[in-house]
Amino acid sequence: MPMIPCDPSCCNVTSLLCDPATGGRVYVVINLNENTTSYINENATPWTGDPATLVDCHPDIVVTSDGTTTGVSQSGEFMSIIDITLLGNSPGNLLAIDSNGGLFVDCAALAACVPTITTDGDSTGVTTSGGVTDIVVTSGDADNDLTIGTDGGTYFNLCDALSMLAVTNDVPNDGVTGEMVVGIDENGDCVLFDPPEGCCVVSTTMCDPATGEAIIVAIDLSAGTSTYWMDNGSAWTGDANTLVDCSSYVDCSGAAVAPGSAILTVSDVTNGGYGLYMPFVPDPADPTGCSPAPRTSCLDVPAFTVNYSNIEYTSAGGSSNWIPQHEEEVFISNPTTANNFNPPNFTIPAGSAPGIYTVPGSEFCHRIENTQPCRKITCLTFQGYGYWQANVLSSDWFVQQYGTLTNNVNGTLFPTSNCDETWTQIRNRTPQIYVFNMGYCYSRTTLDPGEYMEQCGGLEIRVLASGSTDLTFSYGTVGGNGFCFVH
Amino acid sequence: MTLKPDRPLSPEDEQLGKEAAAEHAALRASLIKTLTAAGCDESLATAIVAVTGRV
Numbered sequence: 001m002p003m004i005p006c007d008p009s010c011c012n013v014t015s016l017l018c019d020p021a022t023g024g025r026v027y028v029v030i031n032l033n034e035n036t037t038s039y040i041n042e043n044a045t046p047w048t049g050d051p052a053t054l055v056d057c058h059p060d061i062v063v064t065s066d067g068t069t070t071g072v073s074q075s076g077e078f079m080s081i082i083d084i085t086l087l088g089n090s091p092g093n094l095l096a097i098d099s100n101g102g103l104f105v106d107c108a109a110l111a112a113c114v115p116t117i118t119t120d121g122d123s124t125g126v127t128t129s130g131g132v133t134d135i136v137v138t139s140g141d142a143d144n145d146l147t148i149g150t151d152g153g154t155y156f157n158l159c160d161a162l163s164m165l166a167v168t169n170d171v172p173n174d175g176v177t178g179e180m181v182v183g184i185d186e187n188g189d190c191v192l193f194d195p196p197e198g199c200c201v202v203s204t205t206m207c208d209p210a211t212g213e214a215i216i217v218a219i220d221l222s223a224g225t226s227t228y229w230m231d232n233g234s235a236w237t238g239d240a241n242t243l244v245d246c247s248s249y250v251d252c253s254g255a256a257v258a259p260g261s262a263i264l265t266v267s268d269v270t271n272g273g274y275g276l277y278m279p280f281v282p283d284p285a286d287p288t289g290c291s292p293a294p295r296t297s298c299l300d301v302p303a304f305t306v307n308y309s310n311i312e313y314t315s316a317g318g319s320s321n322w323i324p325q326h327e328e329e330v331f332i333s334n335p336t337t338a339n340n341f342n343p344p345n346f347t348i349p350a351g352s353a354p355g356i357y358t359v360p361g362s363e364f365c366h367r368i369e370n371t372q373p374c375r376k377i378t379c380l381t382f383q384g385y386g387y388w389q390a391n392v393l394s395s396d397w398f399v400q401q402y403g404t405l406t407n408n409v410n411g412t413l414f415p416t417s418n419c420d421e422t423w424t425q426i427r428n429r430t431p432q433i434y435v436f437n438m439g440y441c442y443s444r445t446t447l448d449p450g451e452y453m454e455q456c457g458g459l460e461i462r463v464l465a466s467g468s469t470d471l472t473f474s475y476g477t478v479g480g481n482g483f484c485f486v487h
Numbered sequence: 488m489t490l491k492p493d494r495p496l497s498p499e500d501e502q503l504g505k506e507a508a509a510e511h512a513a514l515r516a517s518l519i520k521t522l523t524a525a526g527c528d529e530s531l532a533t534a535i536v537a538v539t540g541r542v
Contacts (some may be wrong), residue, residue: 355492
């Protein structure tokens with residue numbers, strides 16, 4: 001600070017201004033007695049420049065750290081210190097000072113504050129520390145069909161669930177659980193059904209057209225009779241001819257359901273075997289969807305393969321063997337004739353144009369579970385004069401393994417040389433009665449356990465040239481009566 | 488009253504039918520010729536063949 005040329009009464013001196021030309025500091029001298037202002041240089045000589053040109057030349061402020069994060073020192077001309085605390089000292093503070101003085105969070109300290117979650121190694125539950133209650137994944141209830149697998153996960157084993165289908169000698173409607181089979185009613189709910197004695201086929205693919213209720217068809221192979229039951233065990237007394245095939249509708253997702261697409265079959269050697277059908281059973285009144293809303297109880301069974309080793313029949317000592325294949329054939333349509341195939345008689349009047357005539361009512365579906373290569377299905381009696389041939393018009397054989405269509409097998413739709421009769425073309429030129437067996441052959445000579453074949457088709461007459469008399473066809477033995485189903 | 492077929496014949500079956508019809512016509516003509524040779528009037532021979540319904 002230079003010497004101030006004024007008396008003690010003067011004075012306010014500032015050194016924050018500089019000469020813009022020289023950069024030298026200029027001091028302002030205020031004489032309070034004389035009420036004058038003058039300017040001097042650092043060497044106390046008068047500065048005579050224009051005060052309006054003076055510039056601010058305040059010294060730089062230098063801020064330096066004190067080397068830690070506990071504070072920051074401000075140094076410089078004014079030497080004031082501002083201490084800013086960055087690291088609190090509250091208990092439990094996870095922030096710490098590292099080796100270079102910065103703040104950091106120690107992961108170990110953080111982990112110590114967060115509860116850990118550990119599993120108990122399987123799906124029975126998840127345990128958390130800190131007093132949180134276990135989260136139970138798999139219920140320990142006795143009737144829970146969910147199982148914990150070897151990898152600790154929860155899974156549903158359909159075969160285990162079906163192990164309840166242990167079949168013993170059947171007593172009709174006695175309410176004994178072990179003798180009952182599971183069906184699906186019209187609401188898609190599981191129901192227990194006690195089949196009648198000697199029952200061989202239990203199906204819920206048919207529905208009452210009036211109520212939509214699933215009707216269980218029990219076919220007694222030995223007697224050749226069919227009985228109809230409701231899922232409450234009561235006999236259904238309606239007209240069987242009015243039953244509708246509710247398996248041809250859609251499932252709850254709206255997707256079309258092919259008949260027989262979800263079939264489980266179990267076998268009971270004691271009673272001749274019975275099949276358990278578990279089709280989708282939608283509401284016939286609403287064939288385009290589930291009414292009024294999708295049923296949550298609808299059993300949406302995906303394609304699956306049943307491991308029959310898990311289904312035991314206790315009548316054979318409870319051993320887990322393959323269930324023996326049926327030695328029966330079952331017509332799964334034409335239910336009024338059971339295992340007989342007996343379509344109505346048919347006449348092609350004389351003079352009818354050449355062409356292919358399908359025989360009304362001759363449609364059939366047929367299932368076979370043994371391996372004979374040819375089957376006769378009916379006897380056909382015809383009388384007339386003309387040029388014609390009779391064929392079994394049929395779909396290809398296909399092999400189905402219990403609900404999953406595995407592959408198509410091209411079958412011989414009409415018997416060929418490996419059959420004991422030839423009937424690919426029969427021309428009748430003489431007016432007499434002909435009787436011959438109609439049938440079919442198929443190419444598969446072996447069936448794997450659990451496989452069966454199904455064929456659907458009908459009869460057709462090919463008139464090559466107009467007959468001069470009526471061509472009449474009747475089925476059965478000569479005379480039109482009787483049963484000529486031939487195994 | 489006659490019926491209408493549900494489906495037409497295949498070309499192969501149609502050819503078989505034409506051959507059969509031709510065979511039928513030839514047989515019919517042969518029978519009528521035999522009857523007329525035996526002394527029947529042609530109209531009577533035709534009627535006999537039609538009534539028998541054989542051809």
